[in-house]
Amino acid sequence: xxxxxxxxxxxxxxxxxxxxxxxxxxxxxxxxxxxxxxxxxxxxxxxxxxxxxxxxxxxxxxxxxxxxxxxxxxxxxxxxxxxxxxxxxxxxxxxxxxxxxxxxxxxxxxxxxxxxxxxxxxxxxxxxxxxxxxxxxxx
Amino acid sequence: xxxxxxxxxxxxxxxxxxxxxxxxxxxxxxxxxxxxxxxxxxxxxxxxxxxxxxxxxxxxxxxxxxxxxxxxxxxxxxxxxxxxxxxxxxxxxxxxxxxxxxxxxxxxxxxxxxxxxxxxxxxxxxxxxxxxxxxxxxx
DNA sequence: TGTCAAGTTTAGAATAATTACAAATTGTGG
DNA sequence: CCACAATTTGTAATTATTCTAAACTTGACA
Ligand SMILES: [Mn+2]
Ligand SMILES: [Mn+2]
Ligand SMILES: [Zn+2]
Ligand SMILES: [Zn+2]
Numbered sequence: 001x002x003x004x005x006x007x008x009x010x011x012x013x014x015x016x017x018x019x020x021x022x023x024x025x026x027x028x029x030x031x032x033x034x035x036x037x038x039x040x041x042x043x044x045x046x047x048x049x050x051x052x053x054x055x056x057x058x059x060x061x062x063x064x065x066x067x068x069x070x071x072x073x074x075x076x077x078x079x080x081x082x083x084x085x086x087x088x089x090x091x092x093x094x095x096x097x098x099x100x101x102x103x104x105x106x107x108x109x110x111x112x113x114x115x116x117x118x119x120x121x122x123x124x125x126x127x128x129x130x131x132x133x134x135x136x137x138x139x
Numbered sequence: 140x141x142x143x144x145x146x147x148x149x150x151x152x153x154x155x156x157x158x159x160x161x162x163x164x165x166x167x168x169x170x171x172x173x174x175x176x177x178x179x180x181x182x183x184x185x186x187x188x189x190x191x192x193x194x195x196x197x198x199x200x201x202x203x204x205x206x207x208x209x210x211x212x213x214x215x216x217x218x219x220x221x222x223x224x225x226x227x228x229x230x231x232x233x234x235x236x237x238x239x240x241x242x243x244x245x246x247x248x249x250x251x252x253x254x255x256x257x258x259x260x261x262x263x264x265x266x267x268x269x270x271x272x273x274x275x276x277x278x
Numbered sequence: 279t280g281t282c283a284a285g286t287t288t289a290g291a292a293t294a295a296t297t298a299c300a301a302a303t304t305g306t307g308g
Numbered sequence: 309c310c311a312c313a314a315t316t317t318g319t320a321a322t323t324a325t326t327c328t329a330a331a332c333t334t335g336a337c338a
Contacts, residue, residue, distance in 0.1 A: 020304090020305060020306085020314065020315075021305090022304075022305075022314090022315065022316080023304090024315085024316070025315090041295090042295085042296080043295085056316085056317095057316070057317045057318070058296095058317095059296095059297085059298095059316075059317060059318080059319090060315080060316055060317070062295095062296070062297075063315080063316080076220070078217060078218060078219065078220045079217060080217065081215070081217045081221075081222075081223045081324090081325090082220075082221055082294075082295065082324070082325075083220075083294095083295075084220045084295085084296085096259060096260060096263070098260070098263060099266070105260055107256075107257055111255060111256070111257040112253065112255060112256060112257075113253065113254040113255040114251065114252065114253055114254075114270070115252040115253075115254050116250060116251060116252040117246075117250070117251060117272065118246055118250040118251075120235060120272065120274045121235060121237070121244055121274065123276060123277055124235070124237060124274040124275065124276060124277060125274060125275055125276075125277045125278075126272055126273070126274055127238070127273040127274055127275050128272075128273045129270065129271070129272050129273070130269075130270070130271045130272075130273065131253070131268065131269070131270050132268070132269045132271070133256065133259065133265055133267075133268050133269075134265070134266040134267045134268070134269065135259045135260065135263040135264060135265055135266055136263065136264055136266050137262060137263060137264075138262050138263060138264045139264075159285065159286075159333085159334065159335080160334095161285090161286065161287080161333075161334080162333090163286085163287070164286090180324090181324085181325080182324085195287085195288095196287065196288050196289075197288095197325095198287075198288060198289080198290095198325095198326085198327090199286080199287055199288070201324095201325070201326075202286080202287080220295095220296090221295075221296075221323070221324065221325095222323095222324075223324085223325085
């Protein structure tokens, strides 16, 4: 449908977020947001960009991921010590995490029902509930 | 009660795990296991040990934490990017995590009821379900 | 109780992910 | 187009952690 204007969607998205549509940001946004829901590390995205012929430094990949996150286009997921995943699915949801492969797979929020939660510690308020289902290759 | 033999408990614990009771391991085990359930980083434990007058290197703290983990005396918790917590509570349970302070607080398993979970991806088997309730200082 | 091999500790180097910096480049309103 | 702020980038710095190889303990047993 938008083969004539391959950047119009991400362009609107960047404009909506108040971010200048630079060559690098357009290319990264295309990789991030036009392939369905994705879970990527900075290094993975950098490799994809280079493979797609996009000249972009790793520093810019980090900058861009954080800017997108601040703009509400992404969120960061922590499941693996010493490695951050960025998740393009902004709906409330949970994850399968496969320790063998490092893969993250979404679980829609309505497929996890939490019927009880204790009161948070005094003076604290609940921000978000993360459920991570650790899975392994069947053995 | 065991003031006469202040190390007998941790000594038994190390013996049971097949670990030689060295000065360093005894001291770290005492700090870890005789103060109720704890959630510590390697750096925190190192600082505590030094404050208690125990000469121990940071490398040994890391070695010891991993050995204790392999022996089933501890488990590692990942909630904060780039920092590992070690948890002395080996019962199945969940956590409050306060992003402001970095504090982890246990939630007993029976206070979280999960009434639905989807099938794991093909060929995968569920290992463990981690629930992390992110909380913030009330604003 | 002394010996010795195996297990353990350690200082410091190495690694990996991420962030900081300051100079060069680019996007945009006028 | 211009001026100027925003952005990008190569490189250095930082942080948590792991590796290494030499020095030191421990425990079995003679
Ligand atoms: Mn971040
Ligand atoms: Mn570990
Ligand atoms: Zn996701
Ligand atoms: Zn815990």
